[in-house]
Amino acid sequence: MLHFKAKINVRQARVLVIEMLPSLRTAACAVLIFSLISCFPPLVGQTLPSSAVFPAFEKLHAAEASGANIKNLLDQYNSLLEQKASDPSSYASISSQAAQAQQSAAANKNASNVFRIILVPVLAFFLAIVSLLLVATARRLRQNRLLDMRIVVS
Amino acid sequence: MFQFKEFLATFLTFLALATLIVWLSVNPPAIEQFASLSVIGPTGNAGSYFTSNDSRIVGINQTVSWNIQVYNHMGSSQLFLVYVFLENRTISGPDASTNTSTDRTLTPLPLVQEYHAVSNDETWNFQFQWALTNKTSSPSSVTIHTMNVNGRQVQNLDVSGSTVNPTANNFRLVIELWSYNIPTHGFLFSYVNGKSLNSVFNQIWFTVRP
Numbered sequence: 244m245l246h247f248k249a250k251i252n253v254r255q256a257r258v259l260v261i262e263m264l265p266s267l268r269t270a271a272c273a274v275l276i277f278s279l280i281s282c283f284p285p286l287v288g289q290t291l292p293s294s295a296v297f298p299a300f301e302k303l304h305a306a307e308a309s310g311a312n313i314k315n316l317l318d319q320y321n322s323l324l325e326q327k328a329s330d331p332s333s334y335a336s337i338s339s340q341a342a343q344a345q346q347s348a349a350a351n352k353n354a355s356n357v358f359r360i361i362l363v364p365v366l367a368f369f370l371a372i373v374s375l376l377l378v379a380t381a382r383r384l385r386q387n388r389l390l391d392m393r394i395v396v397s
Numbered sequence: 398m399f400q401f402k403e404f405l406a407t408f409l410t411f412l413a414l415a416t417l418i419v420w421l422s423v424n425p426p427a428i429e430q431f432a433s434l435s436v437i438g439p440t441g442n443a444g445s446y447f448t449s450n451d452s453r454i455v456g457i458n459q460t461v462s463w464n465i466q467v468y469n470h471m472g473s474s475q476l477f478l479v480y481v482f483l484e485n486r487t488i489s490g491p492d493a494s495t496n497t498s499t500d501r502t503l504t505p506l507p508l509v510q511e512y513h514a515v516s517n518d519e520t521w522n523f524q525f526q527w528a529l530t531n532k533t534s535s536p537s538s539v540t541i542h543t544m545n546v547n548g549r550q551v552q553n554l555d556v557s558g559s560t561v562n563p564t565a566n567n568f569r570l571v572i573e574l575w576s577y578n579i580p581t582h583g584f585l586f587s588y589v590n591g592k593s594l595n596s597v598f599n600q601i602w603f604t605v606r607p
Contacts (some may be wrong), residue, residue, distance in 0.1 A: 285480075297577065300577060303474065303514070304474060307474055308473065331528055358565065363416055363419055367409075367411035368408060371410075372404075374407055375407055
């Protein structure tokens with residue numbers, strides 16, 4: 244991306260130089276601008292397609308930490324990386340999808356936390372009642388069996 | 398039917414049990430975090446990288462095909478970066494004891510610089526095919542100028558290796574694993590496990606004769 248930008252800037256600077264030739268002072272300024280641009284060479288060998296790559300990954304990571312399933316988004320992200328997509332809007336789209344996934348995951352997490360907080364005492368209450376009823380029934384059965392016994396006197 | 402005290406004791410027992418089960422399900426035991434890098438040779442093994450008899454002498458236009466695998470066991474998705482550098486015996490390569498990567502001031506540009514986001518417990522595979530395409534020789538050294546890497550010509554390498562000892566490998570390919578560190582918004586060599594930095598790299602030596 245930097246390479247591309249640098250190329251455009253060099254072209255723009257050249258056009259600038261030609262336009263400003265009539266005026267010597269402005270031409271000198273143009274030469275100065277041109278040389279300043281040329282001082283920043285393109286990053287040879289850098290294959291990072293866009294500066295939006297990292298913020299998008301950070302969004303994906305945050306969404307995953309919230310409990311969102313980001314497998315499809317990661318696949319999309321990797322295909323953009325493989326295509327060396329230079330358009331930041333592609334990564335911005337993934338970022339916004341990740342933010343949405345994060346929000347819905349956070350909402351689900353809150354709901355499931357509330358559900359757990361309610362479920363745990365309710366479950367314990369019902370289990371306590373059921374187990375005590377079972378114990379009481381067993382006791383009664385044993386008592387009835389004892390009362391039903393006949394006393395045989397020989 | 399049953400007394401209040403009896404009910405309270407049973408209820409509290411079940412409450413404690415249910416809380417324990419829920420807490421364990423919400424907080425699973427911590428896993429050991431690591432990432433690994435491996436290079437698979439043409440035979441599908443981590444060995445015999447060049448030929449079946451493992452002769453490490455590489456000639457011009459001899460294509461070598463490897464598979465690089467990166468495994469993520471960090472507990473979350475990671476953005477990995479793999480560098481491959483061509484180095485000789487004198488360029489200081491990565492050092493695990495000090496967690497330092499290859500000295501970039503002495504190394505030509507990387508042959509490979511690949512980014513990939515890897516889900517937890519998944520492996521990223523990619524092919525690394527390379528061939529030397531241009532070299533020059535002097536009485537005591539050989540210099541690699543260009544290479545073909547994954548179908549792309551890489552120029553201006555100009556890495557020289559000594560040929561004084563004919564039995565010693567004079568070049569190596571160094572494969573380094575880097576990971577994106579969110580707190581610092583940058584890449585680290587190689588990853589942070591808790592508070593400690595760990596280095597992951599691989600280097601494969603080979604020989605180029607004059």
